[in-house]
Amino acid sequence: MRAAGVLMHLTSLPSPHGIGTMGAAARDFVDFLAAAGQRYWQILPVCPTSYGDSPYQSFSTYAGNPYLIDLDLLAADGLLEPGEYQNIDWESPPDRVNYGALYQKRWAVLRKACARLLAQPPAAYREFCEKSAFWLPDYALFMALKDAHGGRPWTDWEPALRRRDPAALAEARRRYAADLDFWQGVQYLFFAQWHALKRYANGKGIRIIGDLPIYVAADSVDVWSTPEAFQLDGDLRPTEVAGCPPDGFSATGQLWGNPLYDWDAMAKDGYAWWVRRIRALCATYDVLRIDHFRGFAGYYAIPFGQTDARGGRWRQGPGIALFRAVENALGRPAILAEDLGFLTDDVRALLRESGFPGMKVLEFGFDSRDGGDYLPHTYPRHCVVYTGTHDNEPVNGWFDTAPAADAARAVEYLRLTQAEGYHWGMMRSAWASVADLAIVQAQDLLGLGHESRMNTPSTLGGNWCWRALPGAFTPALAARLRRDMELYGRL
Template sequence: MTRHGGILLPVFSLPSPWGIGDVGSRARNFVDWLAQAGQHYWQMLPLTHTKEIFGNSPYSSLSAFACSPLLASIEDLIDEGLIYPNEIPLFNEEKVGKVHYGLAEKLKMPLLEKAFQRFIQRANMDPLYLFWEEQRWWLNDFALFMAIRHRIEDDRWNLWPASIRQREKQTLDTIRSEEKEYILFTVFVQYVVFSQFQKLRSYCRSRNVELIGDLPIYVSFESADVWGCPEMFQLNADMTPIAVSGVPPDYFSSTGQRWGNPLYRWDYAQDNSFHWWIKRLEHALHFFDLVRFDHFRGFLAYWSIPYEEKTAVKGHWEEGPNDNFFSAIKEKFSTMPFIAENLGIITPDVTEAMKRYDLPGMLVLLFAFDESMPRNPYILHNHTPNNFIYTGTHDNNTVKGWFDEDSTTQEKERLSTYTNTPLNRNNVTTVLTRLALMSVADTAIIPLQDYLNLGSEGRINTPSTIEGNWQWMLTGKELTDSLAASLHSLMTVYGRI
């Protein structure tokens, strides 16, 4: 594998007066800047349709397949004549500063409705209907789910009337008829975001930039996926989960983490030749060149927590699909264009599976300087080529934020000794970034906030919290020619051009 560099940046963090970044012209401008900076990869977070009740986390969404309508580019719709320039509000961009999901919804959804009304007045609806036909295997349930959710004003499908909850055909057919326009609008919005993203992906190819996506292992209970196919999940007769996801108690948490997602019935998945998973991966690869398996170890063994438990303490390990799953995936995707998120406590079976299926893993430098440093798999001298090296991920603080707030005195001393460099908050990011770039790992992905030398104000997410996450946004002034030239020089020095 050739040595490359790349940048981790969520689409929602792109600069925008709309309260959120999008997949339109500003994304294409960022691709231009990546190419100028000598970067080969742009790693994104999931593009999912998020929910305010879960803090707009892209890992807790209304669908494993649908894109967030807030990522649609209004400017691209203006170029298509579906929105008129005089319908656009006047913005004071200086007041944005961070992602505002509520503001974005307030601004964008009425304009998307205008675009929809103009689109359906056109003589040629074929592109929309062709998209719908190609995506019907997930889009039919999602569009109907969204119509019912809008009608009942409640995400909790297990509390919907029994005939809807149990998907009685006559009831659903009636709703499809009565909510025909809302369903078509939902399909249209997905068509818009999908089409705009394909335009972005084509543009990336023209600039020799590849896209890395992220596939959350679990789906939300309050999603179209669980409502549409409850037999795929571990549910009781009343449709409540039998057990939910999480991780056991460890050094970081005495009660573990209770994520709360319903667990899969892997026997059902295997009996159906992992059809849903293969379709899901095909869908992801329609967007991305490489896809990261979030919580990879969950495919080998997963922590099962009884639904009624408030913490993860009384959970237990259950065996995952393991080789049955991976061999089915390998048969379908011979090149295995996937990355294993193998962070945390990793058992030998996880490492063996990665080797067996030639899956690169992740190395995070912020985890390298604990008391096990000489043997720590994340420390530079233990790296191997078939890996992706990061300073940190979306769940970490920035390097400067880690130095200021999270690192211990001992960790700072080990880092200083290891690099033979006196450290302070102003140079620690440069030191760790260069360590990542000089690694033998084939690909170095750096969060953009670290290249900007930001502190904790640039943090994307703090795990196990809901408030204040997924909100960091560029102002638009940071992506300068001089920064691009500096990064290009670094890529040259460390053989990543």
């Protein structure tokens, strides 16, 4: 069935409190999507961000990002007083997120709310803790210990805690009991608001596409609590780390630095770690996009300590065995595969065997640095087409930065006109394609340029900060979008 949606992360929603949240603006955006004839809202990972503010480098694969908790909703629930948050200066213009100010000022507000919650915890809180027992206690302890160690990574903690000596963990739970309560309480608040928002979206006919990063951060509870699942040495340091080889976009490749999985060890228990993870995220979202899908066929391994990705080599991934284990345990969850990057025959075969729809990025069809088949006349129906993703320029930014010959080819192929706007013409080309699902960036709907780019891979600073201005998603824009959904059979 043909359908369409919009890529817009929660942090990018308008808000008077420094960052987009799960409050009124999120529901307003759902209303806009419904009025515009959209059926999907795609977001980035909602897990807590660590250094660098990337949702793809998180302290936990299961936890929710406390920054996304809406303060007005907490006040409506009697957990905050207006004066405790409404006059805080979040030190950011309305179109940007200042993560430094959030780190300095948000936690004190959330601690007040949690103190009131925990003074008389509702039955739903106890139910949440019981349901989340497979991850929540370890997460709470990890975060409490990070605070106690001044934010240092777990690999720098004293040996007994680093190696999870049972006596040391028991003592830490006793010593930091109040902090454990806070970290569990804040997760309850996040998921209470998240599930309320998801119910609202589903009630309006909008399904939420979430994101599963293939790798987890080195400094995460995931690696600390299950080191046997990763390629670590005797001192619990990675032997090799993740990244991408040099290509037309980067002469030195991309050094991500994430620890790599020990796939042989994971295979011995039927990939139980992955089954748990996918089960939890499928319960969080309606559809799951698996990032860097090609890494399950073959992954790029870079020796630990290298300064760039040029010294890496390809190694074999788990292949279809992992997804057979997921299917045996969960049935056929709704999954999209981000099959971009260096594609080889084994990646294409894995995509076919999995049955998942792959991705097409319209900008790549005209980029002379990329050799993939991304022109619309090559698409199968069973795929998802994007104008661009969070790692790409918005369309107008692409036209401003792409080689002139590439831009000219896109104009000629798509018959773009300045009168219509290149951004609108490229979106219309995605909607007109045979792809079952077409997703456009919110920045493209608004006609924004490079200044609104969400992320530039392999760079630090200035990423993940863009926010839409209040009132940007107007009824007139919804009506124009809905008309194109009618024209191209995606309503």
